[in-house]
Amino acid sequence: MGVAVEPLLPLTEPAVSLAHHRDNGGGAGLAEARRIGPADVIAEVRAAGLRGRGGAGVPTATKWAGVHGTEPVYLVCNAAEGELGTFKDRFILRRNAYQMLEGLAIAAYALGATRAFICVKRTFHTEIAALCMALNDLRDANLLGPVPIQLVLGPDEYLFGEEKAMAGVIERGKPQPAVPAPRSAPNRVVVNNVETLAHVPGIIRLGANSFRAAGTDGSPGTTVFTLSGDVRRPGLYELPLGVPLRMLIELVGAGVPGDRRVKAVFSGAFAAPLTGALLDVPLDYDSVRAAGSALGSAGLVVYDESTCMVAAALAFCRFLAVESGCKSEIQEITDRLDRIERGDGTETDLDTLRAKCGTGTARLVRGVLDSFGHEFTAHLGRPCPLPRDLPVPKLTDFDELTNTFTYDKRYQPDWSYLA
Numbered sequence: 001m002g003v004a005v006e007p008l009l010p011l012t013e014p015a016v017s018l019a020h021h022r023d024n025g026g027g028a029g030l031a032e033a034r035r036i037g038p039a040d041v042i043a044e045v046r047a048a049g050l051r052g053r054g055g056a057g058v059p060t061a062t063k064w065a066g067v068h069g070t071e072p073v074y075l076v077c078n079a080a081e082g083e084l085g086t087f088k089d090r091f092i093l094r095r096n097a098y099q100m101l102e103g104l105a106i107a108a109y110a111l112g113a114t115r116a117f118i119c120v121k122r123t124f125h126t127e128i129a130a131l132c133m134a135l136n137d138l139r140d141a142n143l144l145g146p147v148p149i150q151l152v153l154g155p156d157e158y159l160f161g162e163e164k165a166m167a168g169v170i171e172r173g174k175p176q177p178a179v180p181a182p183r184s185a186p187n188r189v190v191v192n193n194v195e196t197l198a199h200v201p202g203i204i205r206l207g208a209n210s211f212r213a214a215g216t217d218g219s220p221g222t223t224v225f226t227l228s229g230d231v232r233r234p235g236l237y238e239l240p241l242g243v244p245l246r247m248l249i250e251l252v253g254a255g256v257p258g259d260r261r262v263k264a265v266f267s268g269a270f271a272a273p274l275t276g277a278l279l280d281v282p283l284d285y286d287s288v289r290a291a292g293s294a295l296g297s298a299g300l301v302v303y304d305e306s307t308c309m310v311a312a313a314l315a316f317c318r319f320l321a322v323e324s325g326c327k328s329e330i331q332e333i334t335d336r337l338d339r340i341e342r343g344d345g346t347e348t349d350l351d352t353l354r355a356k357c358g359t360g361t362a363r364l365v366r367g368v369l370d371s372f373g374h375e376f377t378a379h380l381g382r383p384c385p386l387p388r389d390l391p392v393p394k395l396t397d398f399d400e401l402t403n404t405f406t407y408d409k410r411y412q413p414d415w416s417y418l419a
Contacts, residue, residue, distance in 0.1 A: 011198045012238050014095045018137040021098035029201030033106045041110040047208035049220040054193035057285035067188040072114040078193045079120040084269045085393040086299030088224035089194035091236045093127040097134035103197035108147035122153040215241035219284035227253045228393045229302040235403045246279035260304040268296040272367020301393045308386035309372040315392040319411045343383035387415045
């Protein structure tokens, strides 16, 4: 006989006020955490198997246990979401900033943190307003625990979301590494993103078994998928980890318009894309990694067969060349992709791409080359054979009423050279 569990409140369940949050169990997680003590909080998070919802899926309890009992400890909530194809942290803050803040307070208590920070881009006006309202409400109700929490506004650069750069903004107001790397002495910095922290109150209030009722053994719980690109119904969907990619695209996203087939699915700017032959891959950390890609922030960008993969790779690289901390590394790759895209590329450009695209920011290009190398070869000496309006998903807004994203137009392909 299985263990009976109470389902967790969805991360995306709206909480329009503190009263609404408390009616749904808000505050009970922090109260329980303070009753059982820091060590048992970390043990419960470990038993739940919560993995970070922002990158490599590192177990959250492993991060926390690495600094527990040391001092000083600084806890940072990364709310500076900027990964291509991702909007879920902003969506959670818009719908229920109270839940994330309660998770932050629990984590700060468990870590014995000296201070906690919430780092958010100053252009995120809606999210900042939601955070300020929730912070004021929770402080007035004495529901934030004993650790001071500070809101830090930073620049709109993608680099701001990198852990060391974020520490630089906290210290000096600039996204430059200014303190030792996270988890290194003497300063101890733990960074969790919005979604990771928003899971914590339910885990502590309802127990690890409730969290494990969804997802897989290795990737328990739910996550909020951002689905964009060539799908009929783009949007943000909270689903158990381990659902097949095909289900997300065809059932939840209503499939690709025009009865075209999926050509590639990108999961951010640093991983090889999944091809249309891999639609049955379960969307959990380990299965996606085994398929040669990465789940990352669960932001999935779908491109159908009308897409030129050289143009897609170039668009992602242009974004990184402008906004990442690896400009010098990515600029030559971007320049050579641009030459190939315009029809001026040579075999030497392809050889250079293959030589340079092995690690780091170039993994995406390496993956596109491996899966769609014939398109690069066919591109040599001729301009793009498949020019189209390509949604390059630096997502700047989401309209819940129409289920549509707004894209940053700076990174759309420029086809003027074809005129």
